[in-house]
Amino acid sequence: xxxxxxxxxxxxxxxxxxxxxxxxxxxxxxxxxxxxxxxxxxxxxxxxxxxxxxxxxxxxxxxxxxxxxxxxxxxxxxxxxxxxxxxxxxxxxxxxxxxxxxxxxxxxxxxxxxxxxxxxxxxxxxxxxxxxxxxxxxxxxxxxxxxxxxxxxxxxxxxxxxxxxxxxxxxxxxxxxxxxxxxxxxxxxxxxxxxxxxxxxxxxxxxxxxxxxxxxxxxxx
Amino acid sequence: xxxxxxxxxxxxxxxxxxxxxxxxxxxxxxxxxxxxxxxxxxxxxxxxxxxxxxxxxxxxxxxxxxxxxxxxxxxxxxxxxxxxxxxxxxxxxxxxxxxxxxxxxxxxxxxxxxxxxxxxxxxxxxxxxxxxxxxxxxxxxxxxxxxxxxxxxxxxxxxxxxxxxxxxxxxxxxxxxxxxxxxxxxxxxxxxxxxxxxxxxxxxxxxxxxxxxxxxxxxxx
DNA sequence: CTGAACCTTAATAGAACCTTAAAATATAAA
DNA sequence: TTTATATTTTAAGGTTCTATTAAGGTTCAG
Numbered sequence: 001x002x003x004x005x006x007x008x009x010x011x012x013x014x015x016x017x018x019x020x021x022x023x024x025x026x027x028x029x030x031x032x033x034x035x036x037x038x039x040x041x042x043x044x045x046x047x048x049x050x051x052x053x054x055x056x057x058x059x060x061x062x063x064x065x066x067x068x069x070x071x072x073x074x075x076x077x078x079x080x081x082x083x084x085x086x087x088x089x090x091x092x093x094x095x096x097x098x099x100x101x102x103x104x105x106x107x108x109x110x111x112x113x114x115x116x117x118x119x120x121x122x123x124x125x126x127x128x129x130x131x132x133x134x135x136x137x138x139x140x141x142x143x144x145x146x147x148x149x150x151x152x153x154x155x156x157x158x159x160x161x162x163x164x165x166x167x168x169x170x171x172x173x174x175x176x177x178x179x180x181x182x183x184x185x186x187x188x189x190x191x192x193x194x195x196x197x198x199x200x201x202x203x204x205x206x207x208x209x210x211x212x213x214x215x216x217x218x219x220x221x
Numbered sequence: 222x223x224x225x226x227x228x229x230x231x232x233x234x235x236x237x238x239x240x241x242x243x244x245x246x247x248x249x250x251x252x253x254x255x256x257x258x259x260x261x262x263x264x265x266x267x268x269x270x271x272x273x274x275x276x277x278x279x280x281x282x283x284x285x286x287x288x289x290x291x292x293x294x295x296x297x298x299x300x301x302x303x304x305x306x307x308x309x310x311x312x313x314x315x316x317x318x319x320x321x322x323x324x325x326x327x328x329x330x331x332x333x334x335x336x337x338x339x340x341x342x343x344x345x346x347x348x349x350x351x352x353x354x355x356x357x358x359x360x361x362x363x364x365x366x367x368x369x370x371x372x373x374x375x376x377x378x379x380x381x382x383x384x385x386x387x388x389x390x391x392x393x394x395x396x397x398x399x400x401x402x403x404x405x406x407x408x409x410x411x412x413x414x415x416x417x418x419x420x421x422x423x424x425x426x427x428x429x430x431x432x433x434x435x436x437x438x439x440x441x442x
Numbered sequence: 443c444t445g446a447a448c449c450t451t452a453a454t455a456g457a458a459c460c461t462t463a464a465a466a467t468a469t470a471a472a
Numbered sequence: 473t474t475t476a477t478a479t480t481t482t483a484a485g486g487t488t489c490t491a492t493t494a495a496g497g498t499t500c501a502g
Contacts, residue, residue: 104349104354106347106354106356107347107354110347147478147479147480148479148480149479149480150479162358162359163358163359164358164359182481182482183458183459184459184481184482184483185480185481185482187458187459187460187461188460188461188462188480188481188482189480190459190460191459191460191461191462194460195461208458208459208460209359209360209366210368210369210457210458210459210488210489210490211369211457211458211490212359212360212369213359215359368489368490368491369490369491370490370491403492403493404447404448405448405449405492405493405494406491406492406493408447408448408449408450409449409450409451409491409492409493410491411448411449412448412449412450412451415449416450429447429448429449431447431448431499431500431501432446432447
């Protein structure tokens with residue numbers, strides 16, 4: 001997933017970007033409202049996150065401009081808690097969600113994912129996660145080919161990447177429900193996928209959560 | 222879209238319902254606050270529209286009750302008193318929007334649509350307490366991973382957080398009822414959890430109440 | 443001061459997980 | 473069809489992590 005983030009508080013922005021990238025969300029950031037507007041026109045983002053209070057051009061201005069130009073990219077507004085009215089204003093201007101500052105980054109991630117999970121993106125041919133580009137059509141992950149099972153496993157992990165998937169779920173999903181009990185299938189293919197991620201030198205890793213399952217994470221420095 | 226509308230002014234209600242239904246919004250209406258509350262509990266509405274001034278039970282009361290019961294359905298408040306204070310009151314109680322009477326029905330429709338566009342808040346998967354953000358789905362507490370037992374212990378403390386849980390209860394809950402007597406299990410894991418809370422620099426602590434049990438508390442400077 | 447309740451830490455054992463390679467199977471090429 | 477190649481399945485042994493155990497320390501009430 002790729003987002004645009006317009007925020008003038010550098011310190012906050014740094015922290016947020018750090019956490020988002022770890023979740024495999026690639027972030028383009030600017031602190032300038034006008035530049036933000038220009039960038040927002042490009043149809044390359046899965047979501048735009050706008051701070052309301054910006055020098056020169058407010059988040060609302062940006063929102064209004066892009067909606068006037070019929071740009072449908074989902075927008076999440078950020079605003080200080082005191083400005084309760086902003087919520088209403090933002091939603092009326094066509095924002096898709098609203099988050100009061102201060103917010104937990106996990107909350108932002110949840111909402112980003114909720115927005116990007118909407119139908120349109122579901123059958124996308126190319127899925128991004130961190131520095132990965134997975135092409136569903138010809139089963140390539142960056143420059144590597146995946147086998148069928150590897151690809152299915154990756155796709156499983158890629159849908160709702162913030163949610164860990166357990167072995168049983170993966171087994172059912174890929175090998176079918178009759179095939180119960182052989183967790184080793186999953187382990188073997190997790191191992192294969194890891195090997196390919198390593199070969200790609202990707203920041204993305206498969207994290208094991210003992211007794212629970214697996215999820216994708218993207219290392220940040 | 223399906224909404225619940227609680228309004229005692231029959232004449233107004235008729236007019237509003239007429240226009241909403243014409244816009245494809247199906248409306249369930251009641252003029253009774255208590256019945257409104259009962260209906261509001263059902264998780265079948267995309268939005269609830271509450272008039273503030275109602276006989277017996279005010280819109281604020283309904284709002285407060287349903288939010289206390291963790292019902293997340295979006296709520297729009299309607300009030301003749303266009304004073305800023307009511308607005309703040311409503312929004313603080315967990316209303317999602319506010320509309321002063323008299324209002325244009327088109328305005329109400331716009332706001333209903335804005336709200337239903339917004340993704341539902343993640344519920345139950347994430348539990349907040351103080352500055353903590355516990356994700357049950359992948360067993361993370363803020364940026365730290367928890368082990369299975371740590372997670373179960375935290376979940377136990379997190380349910381009804383102001384009620385202290387004794388060791389026996391925790392033991393039964395996590396280790397099973399046969400496993401009586403080994404309070405040390407609990408002590409060890411309380412210790413582990415405390416260590417992680419410290420690592421997180423959290424304001425939240427586990428308080429020991431001698432001969433009674435443990436509870437979570439959040440330090441306020 | 444004393445004992446009970448509670449806390450902390452380190453060591454251990456076993457479950458869960460990982461990796462690898464060989465065997466079986468499917469797929470493609472000749 | 474036969475051969476070659478790629479992928480999946482099976483199996484075995486190795487590694488890591490967590491729950492448990494145990495021992496000794498600390499705090500608190502009487």
